[in-house]
Amino acid sequence: MDRLTALKVFHRVAELNSFAEAGRSLGLSPAAISKNIAELEAHLGARLINRTTRRMALTEEGRLYLEHVTRGLDALAEADQALCPIKTTPSGTLKVSAPMTVILTRLSAAIPEFLSRYPDLKLDLHLDDRRVDIIRESFDLAIRGSDNLEDSSLIARKLAVMSHVLCAAPSYFEKHGKPETPTDLKAFTSIRFSLSGHADIWEFSKEGRTEQVTVDARYSVSSSLAVRDALRAGFGVSLMPYPYVEDDLREGRLQPALEDWSTVETTLYAVYPSRQHLAPKLRVLLDFLIEEFARDSARPPIFT
Incomplete structure (x- = not known):
């Protein structure tokens, strides 16, 4: 049983007081509606709806359960809505690991201006030459210098040589x-x-x-x-x-x-867990890093 689907089916059936109308609203067949209700009742060990061929009505258990289900589904909807701005606007905290010398010689002076562009963004920058475990230590991104980057499930974006x-x-x-x-x-x-x-x-x-x-x-x-x-x-x-x-x-x-x-x-790389569902905060950080290191590489060397 898909618990969330079953809860949504129960809520819609109770709301519309009709199996058939609930099926049309959710794009499910009458059989699928009946199956979800039956599986939910079996899971709870309680009858939620009394039904005949002509009419249906919630049982006492059904009315009580509906109150809790309604609050739960409303809370899930609010959670989804709360996330929407995060999907489009850079916000939240970026936890980043980077070698100290790279930051102090190449990026430190530019970071305040970067943060001023995004007032809802916070940066938690760890300056450490050790190779952190990005996943286990919950880093959003790490800057790594390597002659040969080891094989990894992480995504590596080349920044500079x-x-x-x-x-x-x-x-x-x-x-x-x-x-x-x-x-x-x-x-x-x-x-x-x-x-x-x-x-x-x-x-x-x-x-x-x-x-x-x-x-x-x-x-x-x-x-x-x-x-x-x-x-x-x-x-x-x-x-x-x-x-x-x-x-x-x-x-x-x-x-x-x-x-x-x-x-x-x-070679310096920006290393991060996945390119799928890249958060706006991480996307703007990558753009900033690429921009800053490109500016460095455009400067001619002192000697050839």
């Missing part, structure tokens, strides 16, 4: 010189971002040949911002996502090395 640059402070290069080949890096002090997909091996390519350098770092840390601080302090060299050090390179706090070698790229 971040190239990397080997760099250090000018004072460090003045003291130790600049590497001319990746192999030279074995003699340099390395700073390692421990959560990177290429934390242990830095790979460089040039003219069809590839060189890999095993990272034997004196300083390993799980924050890209901490790596950047160590670079600025002249402690050593590191392979950094270009957007994280773009301002430092432009303003001379850091200098690139091995510019004629290409190296790894990391």
Whole structure:
């Protein structure tokens, strides 16, 4: 028995005082109407309607049950109506996970303007470099950086591709010189971002040949911002996502090395549970992310 259908049938029969009229109203055959009423009575263990070939009437149990059914169906209708504005207007709370450095270097300044566009929207932003379980932890969306995104039932929308640059402070290069080949890096002090997909091996390519350098770092840390601080302090060299050090390179706090070698790229994705019935709040967030990262990619690099 479809309980909700049976309740609607009972309510309409009582309202119209007719099996035939209820059937026409609901688009069901007389047999279907009778079957729903019989199954509902069997489920309740009580007779709801006395009926003959000429007339019908609610029993005492039927009248009592009708009061509760009417309130229940009205409450369901109100719930549906309450949801209608949410289906069309961005509102409610967005729970989002993202790497701290991505937000602080690329999105943080733009978020207030985004929220000002949608006054009924709230943002609960978790800055964490760990890979959250979106479903279990009830996140609407996560921003993830990955060299290779693992197979998943989640939907992944590509936002940007971040190239990397080997760099250090000018004072460090003045003291130790600049590497001319990746192999030279074995003699340099390395700073390692421990959560990177290429934390242990830095790979460089040039003219069809590839060189890999095993990272034997004196300083390993799980924050890209901490790596950047160590670079600025002249402690050593590191392979950094270009957007994280773009301002430092432009303003001379850091200098690139091995510019004629290409190296790894990391792709940023917006990851979310499903593309079906995408809530307006999630749709506008995706549009915002795509817009902001497209603006970044349109800027020319400092060096080629």
